[in-house]
Amino acid sequence: MNKTIIKALIPLAIFLLLVVLLYNGLGKNTRLLPSALIGKSIPKFSLPSLMTDKNISNKTLNGHMYLLNVWASWCPNCRIEHPMITEFARQNIIPVYGLNYKDTDAEAKRWLQQFGNPYNDILVDIDGLVGIDFGVYGAPETFLIDAKGIIRHKIVGELNPQNLKNEILPMIDKYK
Amino acid sequence: MMGQVYLTLMKKLTIIFLLFANTLFAIDIHEFETEQQRLDYQQLTEELRCLVCQNQNIADSDAGLAKDLRREVAKLISQGQDQQQITSYMVDRYGDFVRYSPPIRIDTIVLWVMPLLVLFIATFIVIRTIKKNAKITEESNEL
Helix, strand or coil: CCHHHHHHHHHHHHHHHHHHHHHHHHCCCCCCCCCCCCCCCCCCCCEEEECCCCEEEECCCCCEEEEEEEECCCHHHHHHHHHHHHHHCCCCCEEEEEECCCCHHHHHHHHHHHHHCCCCCCEECCCHHHHHHHCCCCEEEEECCCCEEEEEEEEEECCCCCHHHHHHHHHHHCCC | CCHHHHHHHHHHHHHHHHHHHHHCCCCCCCCCCCHHHHHHHHHHHHEECCCCCCCCCCCCCCCHHHHHHHHHHHHHHCCCCCCHHHHHHHHHHHHHEEEEECCCCCHHHHHHHHHHHHHHHHHHHHHHHHHHHHHHHHHHHCC
């Protein structure tokens, strides 16, 4: 008698297990991939600056914590996050650098003229090769890099008040 | 009448063309010195995931990043790197997610073992059920 009841309950148990498993997967953002580079040094690079004639290398930026914002004039979400980047840069918490990703200088400059330039300096990555080294898979992306050049955090998509407050600011306190 | 038939035919052809357009456009030309390099390229681009269009590999995708990654794979092959080196180059930058076949590790073992386990259990249940049914048929035949 007892055995039959247990047997009858097995399908229900399997069903409930599946429900829990699938419910967990619901609403998950599958676009958010963990970065393979968190805790690692930034890649070696030497890129021209959009604002000066000098080249910027990975070593130039060492010595202080900063945000590196990957953007392009062709990227609609960069326009959406731009006021947020501007506001963050205005607060002078840490400097903000830009990585102009697969763009043209002329269009990038026009974009900055139209919306304002919040960046301390901008690295130009025309063919996206340094982007690949950073594990970038789309703009915008924002990296938090500490004084030793180690990547501490990465935001995929726009910087917004939530991820600034809950992710970036605590990380700045933690690694400063 | 003929005009109508022609129109439907053209519509169908357009749809067929659009279905294949994606693969047609994703062809770009890389030249390799050896046949082995060409094979390496083919295998690598088929097993690396396009990260912006997650259910495609980079061989099939026309996305900008997929193109860049194909070019990078071709470049590394021409420099003499083997499949393993190039795969770890990609994994270093994009994580295990970039591979269609995840490595066997403690946190991925479920992925590999689960299907086998389910297969064994299913086979076991099927065999048992068949035996049971055979027995019942035998008994009823004896009656």
